[in-house]
Amino acid sequence: MKQERMTLSQKELDRIRIIGALVDGRMTNREAAEKLGLCQRQIIRIKKRFVVQGAAGLVHGNRGRTSRRRIGDEVRESVLKAYEEVYYDFNFSHFAECLNEREGIGISRSSVVRILKDEGIRSKKSVRRRPKLHRSRPRKVAAGMLWQTDATSFEWFGRGNGRATLHAYIDDATGIVTGACFTENECMAGYVAALGMGIEGYGLPMAIYSDRHTIFRSPKARAQDDEDRIEGNEKNEGNGRNEGNGRE
Secondary structure: OOOOOOOOOHHHHHHHHHHHHHHOOOOOHHHHHHHHOOOHHHHHHHHHHHHHHHHHHHOOOOOOOOOOOOOOHHHHHHHHHHHHHOOOOOOHHHHHHHHHHOOOOOOOHHHHHHHHHHOOOOOOOOOOOOOOOOOOOOOOOOOOOOEEEEEEEEOOOOOOOOOEEEEEEEEOOOOOEEEEEEEOOOOHHHHHHHHHHHHHHHOOOOOEEOOOOOOOOOHHHHHHHHHHHHHHHHHHHHHHHHHHHHHO
8 A cells, every 4th residue: 555655844743743632632622722823613623633634634635736826824824713703604705805805815715715615614604785775864964963872792702702782872963983881781781881971972962762672661661552552442433433323
């Protein structure tokens, strides 16, 4: 059986040594990630590949080939790190756009797809972009006339660090964020804290617009309003019948 000789770089030797220690239980995923400058999700995938393929699994598949499209290890690691830590819920096409526009990594979509697929990563389902919605009303003409507020739950501090809810107020006329606050969940305390920041920095707004979240509108009050409307309709219907009987 013909044996293939493999020449490894110092970086690849270090990676094999560290992953080997990880597989033997002499090192944790976190420690290996710190030593190699990768995230733990990448370490877990590399470990699986090492267990199945051995040292050869840690060597790039294009070893020995010359290509004008060859991508350096640093670029590959930058692409993988960006995907794992920031753009993990993006599809490949959108991710490639963000690399070029936001991260300053000039790389083609096909290269991005190749790098991610080599690591066993599958693209998220493409999501159709929603058509731009036209504003139902014009913006206010002056700052302070209206502040819009809302809250968004997201992994703001990186994947694996838990979700947090950002409460924010935005001036309708200027688009300026007048106040913002993080809490664990959407709550009145978060809205009040963000509002206080806004008032301290920009003064008291003339009006505030929010969604119909129960924080701002009690379900009991809404139920009472519904009962009042129903009761009012019944009275009107009754009055209509009585008037009709009177005419007869």
